[in-house]
Amino acid sequence: MTRSKLDPSQAKALIRGLSQSFAVLQGPPGTGKSYTSVALLKTLLDSGVADEKPIVCVxxxxxxxxxVLTRLLECGV
Known part of the structure; x- marks a missing residue:
């Protein structure tokens, strides 16, 4: 198992994103929104959720x- 590099607020946002059908990730510059978004999207894609229903990211x-797209590509998604 790989340790997460998310801080506590980012981890909380990830858990909320995984437990709801709709999630909003917002905050001021430099708070890790893109980083957290990539972690959430990668988790959803790895779990097969995208096979069942679309994922929309705006x-x-x-x-x-x-x-976000560049970082997903760098992660091999």
């Missing part, structure tokens, strides 16, 4: 979404 800017 962001305020194209740059934010580009960062």
């Amino acid at each position: 962001g305020y800017t194209n740059h934010a979404i580009d960062q």
Whole structure:
């Protein structure tokens, strides 16, 4: 098992995202929203949730979404 590098608030957001059908991840710059989003999306994809229903990810800017997509690609997703 790999240890998580999420801080407590990020881990809480991940757990909430996994336990609800709809989740919003928001916060000021530099709080790890993209990092937490990637962890959540990777967990959902690895668990097979995407096989059952679509996952929609939106962001305020194209740059934010580009960062998430780039990090997912770097993780091998």
